[in-house]
Amino acid sequence: MSFGKIAVDWEERINLDRMRRERVERAKTACKKHGLEAALLLHNDNVRYVGGGDGVHMWHGVSGYRYALFFTEGETVLYEAGMRKNYMERALPWCKVEYAIPIMPYLATSTPEGVYEKQLEKFANQIKASLKEHKLSKEVLGIDTNSPAVINALKKVGIETSLKCSKAMMEARKIKTKDEVECLRMAAGIAEAIFSEFKKVIKPGVTEMQLRAIATYTAYMAGADWASAPDINSGPHTSQGMTIQCSDRAIRPGDLIAAALCNISYNGYKTCYYRTFSCGRPTEAQKDAYKKALDLLYSAINAIKPGATTKDIAEKWPRAQDMGSAKRPNEDAAVLMQWGHGIGLGLYETPVISRIWSLDFPEKLEPGMTIALETLWPTEEKSYEYPYGQAVRIEEMLHVTETGVEILSKWPVDEITVCEI
Known part of the structure; x- marks a missing residue:
């Protein structure tokens, strides 16, 4: 990270006001490109992107x-849950804040018949009134989520919708501003504080759950605003990718530990950052597997430059049938094993990179994109305790620049991180 996390008057750090303004301008430009004058944003990441603040963490997604309601001309209107509305009016002076009509999808099955439909009717009339106020009642309304229930409710009150809004928001968000990239650097730095603690505490008897607890505590102490259950897999749990999220399995000598720090967030910007640790010195087979995974990762990274495509990355990875003991019958069956994706306010943003589709449907890489690339390779050492062997996993966070790529993640990657016993 370049600077500290607190605001100071003696050094240019993350300029949050500039970041908000530049994000709004990018969203307006993208919506105009798709012929939209107004957009209904239901996904929390999109709401946050245009200055609508953050929802409580149980409200992520839709x-x-x-x-x-986001307008290409005029003030954004945030419809906030009733208990938070007064607070958000003071917290977000750049938005108009109104009471939201609750339209949680679970109302369709968890309340008596007719409740959800009635809520959607009230919601649709609320949106119609706001569009009329802005003299846009006859215009097509962009919507960022393919929700048939919401789209039909709006149609019933005469509002035509367009899912081009979803594409517009992804186009806006795929190129990061200077301050957004700095937020991602900060998030990566927090992840590295966690890896540092792992190197100190990994030893026989420590459980995956204990490492998760240490990761969560360290994340918040290092300045994270959200730490979503880091995934820790050890020993036989590594052998087929990320077998499970985490368990009470105790680490033993000879184990590999795949630490996946996903959704560690700084100011909303997420990590996706993996490293492999060993309990004791790794075997030659473990070193060989790590070298293979590292070569696959960096051959893909070295293909990144403006004008290159996602196909150029995916071509560096092996066919699903050629992944040793981790092989799969086809590319669909190997999803997530050699993988890439955009990263920002969302854990998965555009582009999403896989041999499943990137070879036939390539996307152009552009300066300002931030992506994460991850690779896996099996050790081929099988035993009674490790019937499928073990596997290594590595991931880097990256920033596409005008000349190539900046690696945002800095934890040493040349070899497995050894935890001596």
Whole structure:
């Protein structure tokens, strides 16, 4: 990271006001490109992107508790859950804040028949009134989520919708501003504080769950605003990728530990950052597997430059049938094993890179994109305790620049991180 996390008057750090303004301008430009003058944003990441603040963490994604109307001309209207509305009026002076009509999807099955339909009717009339106020009642309304229930409710009150809004928001978000990239550097730095603690505490008897607890505590102490259950896999749990999220399995000598720090967030910007540790010195087979995974990762990274495509990356990875003991019958069956994706306010943003589709449907890489690339390779050492062997996993966070690529993640990657016993 370049600077500290607190605001100071003696050094240019992350300029949050500039970041908000530049994100709004990018969203306006993208919506105009797609012929949209107004957009209904239901996904929390999109709401946050245009200045609508953050929802509580149980409201991530499309919650139905809060949403926003975004205009290419005029002030964004945030519709906030009733209990938070007064607070958000003071917290977000750049938005108009109104009460949201609760339209949580679970109302369709968890309440008596007719409740959800009635809520959607009230919601649709609320949106119609706001569009009329902005003299846009006859215009097509962009919507960022393919929700048939919401789209049909709006149609019933005469509002035509377009899913081009979803594409527009992804186009806006795929190129990061200077301050967004700095937020991702900060998030990566927090992840590295966690890896440092892992190197100190990994030893026989420590459980995957204990490492998760240490990771969560360290993340918040290092300045994270959210730490979503880091995934820790050890020994036989590594052998087929990320077998499970985490368990009470105790680490033993000879184990590999795949640490996946996903969704460690700084100011909303997420990590996806993996490293492999060993309990004791690794075997030659473990070193060989790590070298293979590292070569696959960096051959893909070295293909990144403006004008290159996602096909150029995916071509560096082996066919699903050629992945040793981790092989799969086809590319669909190997999903997530050699993988890439955009990263920002969302854990998965555009582009999403896989041999499943990137070879036939390539996307152009552009300066300002931030992506994460991850690789896996099996050790081929099988035993009674490790019937499928073990596997290594590595991931880097990257920033596409005008001349190539900046690696945002800095934890040493040349070899397995050894935890001596």
